Amino acid sequence: MILSIIAALDEEGGIGFKNQIPWHLPVDLGRFKKLTMGHHLILGRKTYQSIGKPLPGRRMIVLSRNPEYKLTGSRLAGSLQDALQIARDAGDSEVFVIGGAEIYQLALPIADRMYLSHVHTTSKADVYFPAYDADNWLKICEQEFPADQANPIGHTFRHLIRKISP
Numbered sequence: 001m002i003l004s005i006i007a008a009l010d011e012e013g014g015i016g017f018k019n020q021i022p023w024h025l026p027v028d029l030g031r032f033k034k035l036t037m038g039h040h041l042i043l044g045r046k047t048y049q050s051i052g053k054p055l056p057g058r059r060m061i062v063l064s065r066n067p068e069y070k071l072t073g074s075r076l077a078g079s080l081q082d083a084l085q086i087a088r089d090a091g092d093s094e095v096f097v098i099g100g101a102e103i104y105q106l107a108l109p110i111a112d113r114m115y116l117s118h119v120h121t122t123s124k125a126d127v128y129f130p131a132y133d134a135d136n137w138l139k140i141c142e143q144e145f146p147a148d149q150a151n152p153i154g155h156t157f158r159h160l161i162r163k164i165s166p
């Protein structure tokens with residue numbers, strides 16, 4: 001099973017502020033939906049609260065250290081390894097770690113792929129994508145998306161794969 005990270009980050013690596021994503025880019029949300037549809041998503045409890053509901057067509061696995069945490073339409077896992085096992089047992093081919101910062105940090109050392117949207121702005125942020133060594137990652141796709149009427153900020157989408165298995 002492939003372990004993928006999917007994230008949108010600004011020019012300083014900012015990914016969120018006050019438990020929200022600081023921008024609204026429908027083109028990026030559409031890509032997120034297309035890439036993740038039919039797969040398991042692993043996310044932190046804070047990101048789950050921020051989204052507020054299960055995403056249709058995908059199975060959400062929420063990480064929390066609180067085994068009593070109440071969820072609707074999603075599974076709870078106490079560790080990244082347990083979350084990965086749930087997706088593996090279900091026979092998924094690719095599982096997506098969708099944030100936030102704490103969960104990206106956990107997954108980065110063992111991730112196989114990253115789908116990163118580099119948003120061309122510097123926003124007020126209180127959570128950041130973890131630092132990674134670009135030398136360990138091969139860029140297999142890069143696409144520019146200029147700002148337009150529906151998407152007020154331009155972004156660059158990059159698909160990276162790890163050069164050597166973790």
Ligand SMILES: NC(=O)c1ccc[n+]([C@@H]2O[C@H](COP(=O)([O-])OP(=O)(O)OC[C@H]3O[C@@H](n4cnc5c(N)ncnc54)[C@H](OP(=O)(O)O)[C@@H]3O)[C@@H](O)[C@H]2O)c1
Nearest residue numbers: 007008016019020021044045046047064065099100101102
């Ligand atoms: N730009 C993007 O692409 C993007 C994507 C997703 C999220 N975000 C943003 O990121 C922010 C949220 O990120 P965050 O780092 O604050 O929170 P988070 O990663 O979403 O969730 C953190 C929570 O996950 C649980 N957790 C963390 N490590 C764990 C471990 N080892 N084992 C079990 N559970 C663990 C804990 O839950 P308990 O406290 O319940 O134990 C912890 O409080 C928001 O602003 C959100 O909008 C941005």
